[in-house]
Amino acid sequence: MNISARNLSKHYILNKGLEVAALKEASFEISAGETVAVVGPSGAGKSTLLHLVGLMDSPSGGTIKINGELFSDASADLRARTRREKIGFMFQMHYLLPEFTVMENILIPVWNKRSDKIKEAAALVERLGLSRRADHLPAELSGGEQQRVALARALINGPELLLADEPTGNLDRETGEIVEQIIFSECRNRNITLILVTHNSELSNKAGRLIKMRDGLIIN
Ligand SMILES: Nc1ncnc2c1ncn2[C@@H]1O[C@H](COP(=O)(O)OP(=O)(O)OP(=O)(O)O)[C@@H](O)[C@H]1O
Ligand SMILES: [Mg+2]
Structure with a gap:
């Protein structure tokens, strides 16, 4: 998926009328098949950026294009359909x-x-090492297994883009790295564009590109 953002901003108005600038005039291009790590301190705007790219939220200013099509002012319907058909989330x-x-x-997005889709789900289960857990409930799984199920669920609709917001933040280091x-x-093999928020610097090194954020700004 090709993503092009120009001066993308997001402001939140708090109930006291106070305005928070979560994202300030961010401009970036991401090409199909790229793997991008987003890093920065808490409150830097990383999740906000992901929500805007994932069409879960509309920007307060600026534009976002997906595969050349302008989405900043798209209807909620079109955004929902595009999300469902093209984007996976973790x-x-x-x-x-x-x-x-x-x-x-795993089958919920394609219910x-x-x-x-059962064959495809079974193939994902197999590839992600979950074969012996296919009929288990989430509470019967380890944290790493639960996140692998979440990955399979994100991949079942054959997305062009995977957005992952600290998907291993709750796991111990070793499990997280697996x-x-x-x-x-998965993203490299299937040519899925990946944008991943992480606090793990080793992980960010594995990405093709790094976006560093601070105070709502992209600083590199
Ligand atoms: N719904 C909201 N209403 C008001 N302010 C918000 C809202 N969501 C985020 N913010 C504010 O916007 C700023 C950026 O938040 P964001 O969640 O994008 O940060 P983050 O980089 O993902 O942080 P973390 O690493 O802690 O997840 C923060 O100051 C936050 O308080
Ligand atoms: Mg966040």
Whole structure:
């Protein structure tokens, strides 16, 4: 996925009328298949940037183009459809549904055509080393396994872009690095553009490119 942002800004108005500038005039280009790590201190605007690129939120100013098409003023419907068809998400918390098995959780984004997708889900389960856990509930899994399920769920719709916001932030270092390796190799093998927020400097070195942020600004 090609992403082009020009002077992208996001302001939040707090209930006391105070304005917070979470993102200030950010301009960047990301080409299809690139792997990008976003780093910076807490409050720097990393999640805000991801939300805007992922069409979960609209910018207060500036423009964002996806594959050449302008999305800054797109309707909620168009944004939702584009998200569903083209973008996968991973968060620090896995947000798996507790009542559903591993297989069912993976199929949630494609639930209305799940019978067509079972083979693909099973292949993902196999590749991500979850075969023995396919019928387990999330609570029966380790943290690393839960995040691998979250990765499979993010990949089931064949996204062009994976957005990962500290996906290994809750894991111990070793487990985190295993999951990170899998995220990178899946994206590289399938030519998925990856934007990943991390506090792990080793991980950021594995990315093709680094975006450093501070106080709502991109500083490199
Ligand atoms: N919904 C919101 N309402 C008001 N302010 C917000 C909101 N979301 C974020 N902010 C503010 O915007 C700034 C950037 O937040 P953001 O979540 O993007 O930071 P971050 O770099 O992801 O931090 P962290 O590493 O802690 O996740 C912060 O000052 C935050 O308080
Ligand atoms: Mg964040």
